[in-house]
Amino acid sequence: MATHGTLDVVVHLHRFRNVDLFSRGIYMVRAAVKCNTKQAIPHGCYSKPSVLSTFVRDQEIPQTHASDLPAAQVVxxxxxxxxRAFVIKYxxxxxxxxxxxxxQLLIEAKDSGDRLIFANDEPIDITLELLMAELEKPGSPPSRTSPRRSSAxxxxxxxxxPTFSRVATQTLRVRRDPTTNQVHAYFPVTFSSMHFCQxxxxxxxxxLHLKFRKRVYDRADASVESTISSFEELLRDNSDAPKTHRRYTQPMLASxxxxCSALKEREQTVATTTLVDAGSVSKAIERDNAAVAKKLFLLWGRFVALLPRDGKALCETLQTTWLRDQRAWWGGRLRSTEVRIQKLLQPRETDxxxxxxxxxxxxxxxxxxxCDKSLLKEPARLPAAAAHVYRRRNDTEALLSPDAPPSNYRGPHLIVMQHGxxxxxxxxxxxxAYALLLFPGAIVLSPQSNEDNSGGSMGPMGQRLAHEVHNFIKHRCPDLSDADPGMGRLSFVGHSAGSMIVRTALASPVLKPYLPKLHAFVSLSSSHCGNMFVPSTLISGGMWALQHLHQSQFMDELQLLDAPKAEDAFMHRLSKQPGFERFRFVVLVGSLQDSYVPLHTxxxxxxxxxxxxxxxxxDAYRQMATNLLSPVMQxxxxxSKRTTVVRLTLDYRFAQTNLDTVxxxxxxxxxxxxSAAVLLILFSLYNVLR
Incomplete structure (x- = not known):
């Protein structure tokens, strides 16, 4: 005799946010549900938005063509x-x-002796596809007399x-509670790096129900009587009938x-009867499960009906749970160690x-x-991290712990991300994109002032960055100009050469009013002490070739070749400028596998x-390192503002070996x-950047 369970899966789509979509267009989302290879059948849908307009920084943009676009439907x-289809332009x-x-999903249940196992406890896969259609452009091209680009x-x-095509796909893997066979979970779907949205x-x-029936060959005769008869055969030699009864009614009762808990009801009045003979047990199972299924169907219907009305509050609650679980999971890939501040200049051993x-x-x-099925498909290949937090004797803050309380501040938090x-x-x-996802209250600036000037000197690059940050603050977050040091925060993230450009910008008088607001400086593989003592002769030779190919003043400065004496080189002079000690947190990220920028620099x-x-x-290297860190140690x-230094070292497991990995x-x-490395870094530094 086969036993099957009927699962009801509700996929509720709350909000859509364009973080960094590749292009403007008409978008829609399609959802499908599977368990192993079994496809779930949609049997109902709803669409109850309170408003059809979209919003950009609280400015309403009416969807004038909403009635002409495809509506929500079951395919x-x-x-x-x-x-439903919707237009995204900004x-x-x-x-x-x-x-x-x-x-609705019909899954097989197997008797393990102490409980029923549904579909071998296989997870549910929910595939979400992002579809896009092009917008019709205005008839005439823009000219001097035509409207501005925004009007176009x-x-x-x-x-x-409109003709829709699939542009991105993401599959969520959902694990059911093995006891209740229920799920209530939240996930922010982002689709892909080229079509990043939330x-x-x-x-x-x-x-919702248990079905007892014979093999598919005898399905035509699977009446109630034959089902009870099959139970009698199954239990004929079983003297422990009460346990069998409980085993077959427990999944429904647990669900x-x-x-009831989801509906905040504290009582349920389903009674079971302890019986002894096989025939009575089979009848009791049928009767009690039918009674439970009836009540469960009604309560589940009430719960689903409440989702469009009260789903926002439920989503916020589940979002908090998701964030806690994600921080705990990524925190399991981080080993944190506390080190005395006096050892700040000493490297850690490779072993x-x-x-x-x-x-x-x-x-x-x-x-x-x-979780994202593809991202966590092979956990063994995901990066791991070791963090060393340098503390003073009276520091008690659990900086990297998921349980650490949030820091108190007012106003905006501007994070500037400088490229290399x-x-x-x-x-x-x-x-x-991930920073905006995890820190929705933050404002993120990706400067563009040095995109066409990467080969010049660091001095002018820093000045351009300082002016761009100043102008951005003036127009987007003027609260940072407030004299109150507790009003707002300013953080910098620099990748590779970007960190030196940031350090140069901090010396500009333009940023002087914002120096009291400096909060965190995250350096991603940056040569703070120059590209010296590179262990790889291949990389050293490559840098020499790049320098002669590009004739870059920046590369000269990075290798301290821009002056006859190392003490007069730009990097050496920069190390004497106030820098790390101005921030509340300094995070220096590196990797043993990064040969471009060795871990020590x-x-x-x-x-x-x-x-x-x-x-x-x-001698020049030792002086630069001392100049950088001795103000922090002293x-x-x-x-009132002590700097905490964190050294974060990443370890990678690449799927294949090629020239780039070598x-x-x-x-x-x-x-x-x-994506895995970015998430590991941001979740590890969640208490620093939130």
């Missing part, structure tokens, strides 16, 4: 649910969807028969109890890192209750070759190209 031919444009669908964008409209999704699942990474990767990991050498603001888009430590080098650049324990380029770019 019977593919067993999918499709949201960055950070948001709209309320408040749409969803119910899917506003004039773009949907065609009468689609707030909640998933709800309940076991009913969980549904210490390898031991930490080996222990981290040997720990068993279980994916969260809801011969790069552009586009290269920082993944880091920017990325984390400003003094390696053994620099200690023993008496005739080369060892800060008073009672100072020369260290893959590890150098992973900080901004890899």
């Amino acid at each position: 019977d031919s593919s067993s999918e649910f499709s949201t 960055r950070d444009e948001r709209l309320e969807l408040n749409e969803g669908a119910q899917f 964008v506003a004039a773009e409209k949907p065609s009468l028969s 689609l707030d999704v909640t998933v709800h699942c309940a076991l 009913l109890s969980a549904t 210490e890192f390898r031991t930490s990474f080996k222990e981290l990767r040997s720990q068993p990991t279980q994916s969260p209750s809801i 050498w011969y790069a552009s603001s586009f290269d920082m888009r993944l880091l920017r 990325a984390q400003a430590t003094i390696p053994r070759p620099a200690e023993v080098d008496k005739k080369g650049g060892g 800060q008073s324990a009672t100072a 020369i260290g380029r893959a590890a150098h770019l992973a900080y901004i190209d890899s």
